[in-house]
Amino acid sequence: xxxxxxxxxxxxxxxxxxxxxxxxxxxxxxxxxxxxxxxxxxxxxxxxxxxxxxxxxxxxxxxxxxxxxxxxxxxxxxxxxxxxxxxxxxxxxxxxxxxxxxxxxxxxxxxxxxxxxxxxxxxxxxxxxxxxxxxxxxxxxxxxxxxxxxxxxxxxxxxxxxxxxxxxxxxxxxxxxxxxxxxxxxxxxxxxxxxxxxxxxxxxxxxxxxxxxxxxxxxxxxxxxxxxxxxxxxxxxxxxxxxx
Amino acid sequence: xxxxxxxxxxxxxxxxxxxxxxxxxxxxxxxxxxxxxxxxxxxxxxxxxxxxxxxxxxxxxxxxxxxxxxxxxxxxxxxxxxxxxxxxxxxxxxxxxxxxxxxxxxxxxx
Numbered sequence: 083x084x085x086x087x088x089x090x091x092x093x094x095x096x097x098x099x100x101x102x103x104x105x106x107x108x109x110x111x112x113x114x115x116x117x118x119x120x121x122x123x124x125x126x127x128x129x130x131x132x133x134x135x136x137x138x139x140x141x142x143x144x145x146x147x148x149x150x151x152x153x154x155x156x157x158x159x160x161x162x163x164x165x166x167x168x169x170x171x172x173x174x175x176x177x178x179x180x181x182x183x184x185x186x187x188x189x190x191x192x193x194x195x196x197x198x199x200x201x202x203x204x205x206x207x208x209x210x211x212x213x214x215x216x217x218x219x220x221x222x223x224x225x226x227x228x229x230x231x232x233x234x235x236x237x238x239x240x241x242x243x244x245x246x247x248x249x250x251x252x253x254x255x256x257x258x259x260x261x262x263x264x265x266x267x268x269x270x271x272x273x274x275x276x277x278x279x280x281x282x283x284x285x286x287x288x289x290x291x292x293x294x295x296x297x298x299x300x301x302x303x304x305x306x307x308x309x310x311x312x313x314x315x316x317x318x319x320x321x322x323x324x325x326x
Numbered sequence: 327x328x329x330x331x332x333x334x335x336x337x338x339x340x341x342x343x344x345x346x347x348x349x350x351x352x353x354x355x356x357x358x359x360x361x362x363x364x365x366x367x368x369x370x371x372x373x374x375x376x377x378x379x380x381x382x383x384x385x386x387x388x389x390x391x392x393x394x395x396x397x398x399x400x401x402x403x404x405x406x407x408x409x410x411x412x413x414x415x416x417x418x419x420x421x422x423x424x425x426x427x428x429x430x431x432x433x434x435x436x
Contacts, residue, residue: 091374102380109334109387113362114336119345120355134353134408299429 189231192241192314196231200273200308201280204301205287207266209212210255211296214246217257217268220289221246224272227282231273235264240316259314266298276304355403357411361394362387364418369427374432382406394418 133141188194203220207214221240222230232240240258249256255266272279280302283289290300366386372378394414403411 103329105384106329107335108379109332109362109384110329111332111336111339113359113366113387115340116336116341116362118354118360120359122340123346123352123355127337134402134411136405137408226398274346283360 112326130312159175186268190241192231192239193316196273196310197314198230198273198308199276199306200231200271200284200304202275202303202305202308203270203272203283204303205266205268205270205289205293205298206300207255207296208292209297210266210267212257212266212293212298213257214248214257216289216292216296217270217293218246220270220283223288224270224274224279225283227274227278229272229274229279233271233312234268234273235258237312238262238264239310239312241314243317244314269311271308273308273310276306279306335403347392353407353411354398357394357414360415360418360422361390364421365390366424367422367429371410371425371432374429 095305105293152251184196189196217234220233240259244260247258249258249263249265256266257264283300283302290302293300365383368386369378369383372382395415398407398411401407404410
């Protein structure tokens with residue numbers, strides 16, 4: 083008797099409707115209904131509709147842990163960012179400061195032209211009697227009074243290393259400033275506080291008196307804007323090493 | 327024949343009505359469906375074996391569903407709901423597999 087199960091299936095389909103079959107049908111209808119409902123429920127938009135409460139709680143907890151971690155990370159990163167910003171600001175400030183210092187030092191060392199208020203001192207020396215020592219004294223007085231840039235005859239910039247010497251012929255009214263010959267009248271342009279500088283020249287026993295004693299004249303002209311354009315010669319440092 | 331018609335009618339009805347599952351039933355419905363599937367496959371196997379009995383089917387169907395729901399409910403009360411429902415699904419899945427294997431052997435002799 084082959085195919086007995088299939089025969090049974092065939093007979094089952096052919097069977098006359100009965101009450102028992104109706105009961106089975108109702109149960110299967112219930113199964114179909116519940117299955118469809120569940121499938122459509124799972125397929126509905128909200129991914130968490132079918133999720134159990136415990137799972138939801140766990141999910142929530144893991145999310146809040148993740149959030150705590152993320153906000154910790156955020157705080158850390160913000161700290162790092164602030165620190166970096168601060169250090170870059172500090173660098174910026176240091177850079178600006180050193181830039182300012184550089185400019186000041188360039189001006190003081192005669193490596194850059196300068197503009198500003200000051201005095202123009204003209205020394206007339208008809209007899210050639212004004213010596214380098216006189217001029218050097220005057221320069222010292224001017225430095226003492228806060229001169230920031232000094233220039234003689236628009237050509238010789240006077241800085242810390244500048245040296246003065248008398249010219250070859252004493253009667254020639256010529257001086258040597260940093261290997262550069264300057265001849266009378268000596269026009270000394272000085273940038274600084276005009277009143278203080280004028281005082282440094284005109285005080286009793288100062289440059290004016292000295293030059294007049296030698297037979298020359300000194301005129302002082304204050305100015306609000308003076309230009310010192312000549313540069314001091316560049317000097318290489320051979321022996322000294324800065325100690326930091 | 328009528329049984330198959332009932333199954334189709336239930337599916338169509340569910341598709342047409344598309345009711346939302348009440349919250350209290352939500353954890354139990356999937357388990358109940360799997361349990362009913364198990365009972366149905368068992369019944370199909372019995373039918374092919376020639377020992378099918380409507381009474382047995384109805385009782386096994388209903389009791390399967392109720393027991394499955396009870397186990398899940400118990401699990402929820404004990405705080406192991408998700409693990410227990412996984413266990414129930416695994417057990418019912420194994421039973422469905424073995425039933426289907428038996429049905430296959432009956433029908434295809436393989």
